[in-house]
Amino acid sequence: MSFDVLVFLIQQMMFFSIPLLIVALGGMFSERSGVVNIALEGIMIVGAFIGVLFIFFVQGAGIRINGQLLLLLTLLVAAGAGILIALPHAYASVHMKANQVISGTAINMFAPAFAIYVARMIRSVQQIPFTNQFYIESVPILGNIPIIGQFFFQRTYILTYFGFLILIVSWILLYKTPFGLRLRACGEHPQAADSLGINVFKMRYIGVMISGALAGIGGVVFVIPTSITFDATVAGYGFLALAVLIFGQWKPGRILFAAFFFGLMKTVSVAYSSIPFLNNLNISGSVYKMIPFIATLVVLAFSSRKSMAPKAVGVPYDKGSR
């Protein structure tokens, strides 16, 4: 396989993997605190919608700012939107002790309708277009490094590095700070955590809010490189992120691996024509379409035996119970 092909595959893989990574890490914070978050899909939609709308208004108003700066501001806006939409879920599942799947589903159903409705009020059509001024042909200096430069610093988006940054910060936060320890304790045994003076409600609220922020960011990260409009959908990637989270055993390092695995399989399944030895096999395209799903089944069959879900995930905290 020629080197250029490999470079191309890695570059394309990032478009799949980075949003999955960010959203799955978001899900991790929520579930590690003890709250199931199947609303990731809905939160991604809201985050992407508000984010793209922000870009649309800034570009429409003719404000000329640096593309990368605009993108970072957009991520901030999307994070805010994600937190706001995640709050009802936190309220229902933490304060009201409601079934966490139901409020998550409610958000998933609400989000696309909300995006379409608001988009039509503003533009009378449901797509929100944006001009892609974020693409980086080659990062200055770093892009010139042989091999590594080609793999990671050419034909890319700043979002890729942002994804890795989130990964590192998440790992440190979860494993190297008192906050992380408390958060994990609330997901494993909230009664024990409470007995040591940790405010379980507060920790769970924070967990859900972080997941909202990251899922909102993930929505923008998903849309920017692969489209020129936002069409009120993230094509099921929120649910895929949930699979990545489970496959990744609720641990940052494994989530990274899982996200890359899914991303690579997705890429190979559609870009096989670029891979000479696969192209020469002359297998029907339908076979390649099955690859991500078959690979997932196989890997899950081997890895799911020792599933390490947080013990108290999905169980509303009740002070009275033991």
Place this chain on the structure above:
Amino acid sequence: MKKFFALLLTLAMAFTLVACGAEEFELALITDYGTIDDGSFNQGSWEGLEKYAKENKISHKYYQPADEADDAYLNAIDLAVQGGAKVIVTPGFLFEVPIFVAQDRYPDVKFVLLDGSPNNGDWDNFEGRVGDNVVSIFYAEDQSGFLAGYAAVMDGYRNLGYMGGMAVPPVVRFGHGFVQGAEYAAQELGLPEDSININYFYTGTFSPAPEIQTRAAAWYNDGVEVIFVAGGGIFFSVVPAAENAGQFVIGVDTDQSGLSDTVITSALKLLTQSVYDSVESFYNGTFAGGQTRIYSASNMGVGLPMATSKFNTFSQADYDVIFEKIVSGAVVVNNNTEMAPTDIPTSAVVVNDQN
């Protein structure tokens, strides 16, 4: 007391429903796959209906089926009829079966079926009939695709791609026409055997998806210079790949040049005009019920928008020549949708079927 309130509430709800039904919409459109603002098929049809309705101040409304199934389409038609519709426009091949049922269920309502002819959908006991209250409209997508393929090769492109939505007959005709147009141009230019490559693929959806972006990026990476995208939403996924690769796209159905600078031309079918004509015919009493109408090059029903096209060398004069050949019948485009794209007889063109 509680029961009384429950009764009151039920009655209140019932009355609200009745109140909703009071407003009537004479002209209705039911959307096909995708949404009303898909930038191509549904939108083009709706614009025709809306134009006539606004010019003549007629109430109009569109309905989006809850699901992509015959029953859901029929439900939407029922809803439109209850909403007072006199003319219902149904854009899309997938309405063939629902209209077959609806044309008998609502004999007083007129239907305009685009891209299809009513039938029972049962290929073993096939039964098809265009009812007296139905106009069935077809387009010669093969001619439109032919013009796009011809223009692309005449303009100097040698490595082409075709990405269709679902493999429904209109989409298939676009693709087959595209291949034949490229072949015809290659023959005119005297290009050697196997000198033109066409990657050929149906995405199986009309919605945008990142996989489509990646596939398009892979094609561009392999050397494809221009991709003909025949499907509403998938256009939005191919364009970013084209932008990043610095390559080009050919749009479909409506003039899509305004959506991206990468669009060099669009394979048109004049949806807007045909819907407008049909609606107008209802109001001036010439509704051609029971008939099938074909919009082709000979009645200016298909073509390329030369004014907004970004060709290097292919000129309006070149276009007029080939267009005239199609109209006169000197060039006949094969519109058989039963065969595979690789079965189209070609010598200069190699079809790389990825399905």
